[in-house]
Each structure stands twice: as C-alpha cells, then as structure tokens.
Amino acid sequence: MRKPIIAGNWKMYKTFDEATQFLEAVRDQIPTEDKVDAVICAPALYLPTLVGIAADFDLAIGAQNMHYENEGAFTGEISPAQLSSINVDYVILGHSERREYFNETDETVNKKVAAALTAGIVPIICCGETLEERESGKTEQKVSGQIKAALNGFTAEQVEHMVIAYEPIWAIGTGKTATADDANQVCGAIRNVVEQLFNKDCAEKVRIQYGGSVKPENIEELLSKEHIDGALVGGASLQVDSFLALVNKAI
Numbered sequence: 001m002r003k004p005i006i007a008g009n010w011k012m013y014k015t016f017d018e019a020t021q022f023l024e025a026v027r028d029q030i031p032t033e034d035k036v037d038a039v040i041c042a043p044a045l046y047l048p049t050l051v052g053i054a055a056d057f058d059l060a061i062g063a064q065n066m067h068y069e070n071e072g073a074f075t076g077e078i079s080p081a082q083l084s085s086i087n088v089d090y091v092i093l094g095h096s097e098r099r100e101y102f103n104e105t106d107e108t109v110n111k112k113v114a115a116a117l118t119a120g121i122v123p124i125i126c127c128g129e130t131l132e133e134r135e136s137g138k139t140e141q142k143v144s145g146q147i148k149a150a151l152n153g154f155t156a157e158q159v160e161h162m163v164i165a166y167e168p169i170w171a172i173g174t175g176k177t178a179t180a181d182d183a184n185q186v187c188g189a190i191r192n193v194v195e196q197l198f199n200k201d202c203a204e205k206v207r208i209q210y211g212g213s214v215k216p217e218n219i220e221e222l223l224s225k226e227h228i229d230g231a232l233v234g235g236a237s238l239q240v241d242s243f244l245a246l247v248n249k250a251i
C-alpha cells in the first residue's frame with residue numbers, strides 16, 4: 001500500500017511570524033509519519049527556521065522551486081545543494097504557476113528532477129492541463145507528455161521514490177475541483193505511463209497526488225479513489241485547522 005502524502009504549498013503567503021506560529025500550532029497534532037507524510041512547502045527564506053522547528057515532530061519541509069545547477073552566477077536562485085545543506089526534504093517542481101510566469105519548461109523540470117535526486121531531495125513533479133485542453137479532449141495527451149519529459153533518463157528504482165502531482169490548471173485556486181472520478185482517471189493514466197516507461201512494480205509504488213481546490217470537505221472522496229495517494233494543497237494549507245483536517249482525513 002502507498003502511504004498518503006499531503007503537501008501544503010504556501011506559495012508567496014505568510015510573514016515570518018505567521019509561518020513559525022503555524023508550525024508551533026501543528027506541532028502536537030500532526031500524526032506520526034508511519035501513517036501519513038505531512039509536508040509544508042514554504043517560502044525559501046523561512047526554510048532553515050522551519051526545518052529547525054519541525055526537526056522534533058513528523059512534519060517535513062519542502063521548497064517550492066530550485067535551480068538545476070548546484071552553484072553559479074544565477075542571481076536570485078537557490079540550488080539543490082543549498083536546499084540539501086539545510087535538510088530540506090522535498091521540492092515542488094514544474095508547478096503550473098512557475099511554468100506560466102517563470103518560463104519553466106519540460107526540459108528544465110527534467111534537469112531539476114535529476115538535480116533533486118543527486119541532492120537527496122524528493123521531487124514533487126507537477127503536471128496538468130488547461131481548461132481549453134480539457135475541453136478539447138487533450139488532457140491525457142498533455143499530462144502524459146509532461147510526465148514522459150520529466151521522467152526521461154531515470155531508473156525505475158529512482159522513479160518509485162518520486163511524487164507526481166496531477167493538478168488541472170483550471171482547478172488551482174479557483175474553487176473548482178475535478179470530480180473524484182475524473183481526477184482518478186487522469187492519475188490512473190499517469191500510472192500507466194509510468195508502467196510503460198519503467199515497470200509495474202515502479203508504477204504501483206510511485207505516489208500520485210491530486211491538486212486543485214482540495215479542502216477538508218472533498219479530500220475523503222478524492223483519496224478513496226484507487227490512484228490518488230494524497231493531495232498538493234494551496235489555499236487550504238494556509239490555516240492550521242484545515243491543514244490538520246486534511247492530514248488527519250488522509251489516514
């Protein structure tokens with residue numbers, strides 16, 4: 001059985017005090033990591049402090065992006081080696097907001113996945129279609145292409161430890177959620193792609209999250225589906241109560 005994974009994506013929200021207070025507030029209420037992996041992907045400048053606070057309970061800390069080079073003249077960027085040097089566990093790669101506003105491409109996502117593995121950081125690889133692509137029946141084609149590109153050049157043993165997040169772009173931050181059946185169908189298609197590229201064992205082990213307006217009211221139905229192993233959550237990860245509810249409902 002695949003262990004559920006709930007990852008909060010705080011995006012560019014929260015002051016430093018709000019971020020540290022959130023962690024202190026969840027400290028005694030996060031379930032143990034044998035039941036569920038709970039992750040907060042925070043703004044980069046808070047990561048060292050948050051890693052320190054979360055060191056003695058079962059909350060993992062992730063970044064929302066990184067460069068694919070370990071060092072160099074890349075003003076304003078953060079490298080995999082730097083994230084690893086402060087014990088960051090996860091990194092979101094290829095989020096649709098980075099693809100749309102910051103020129104992230106399938107090629108750079110693939111390079112970043114490789115760099116994350118080298119640095120010992122688990123990549124959460126995002127894929128998803130626009131509303132136009134969905135309405136013209138191109139969802140699986142789009143998502144399969146993104147996943148094939150992101151996973152190009154790796155072994156089954158590497159891929160089985162990765163996390164894939166299926167996030168239909170039209171459902172992110174809009175309050176519109178894909179139906180659980182639709183989300184499951186696409187997550188199943190992603191698992192098939194992984195099986196074709198690698199093998200059945202790898203496809204059965206890789207964890208696939210759904211993301212897009214997930215909240216405590218809809219997570220149980222989503223997670224009841226065969227191919228949905230967790231959620232990547234924006235808005236509902238910002239409040240202590242809703243984040244804890246999501247994590248507890250995933251068990």
Ligand code: PEP
Nearest residue numbers: 172173211212213234235
């Ligand atoms: C996200 O940021 O990846 C996301 C899914 O956001 P929201 O939950 O707010 O739709």
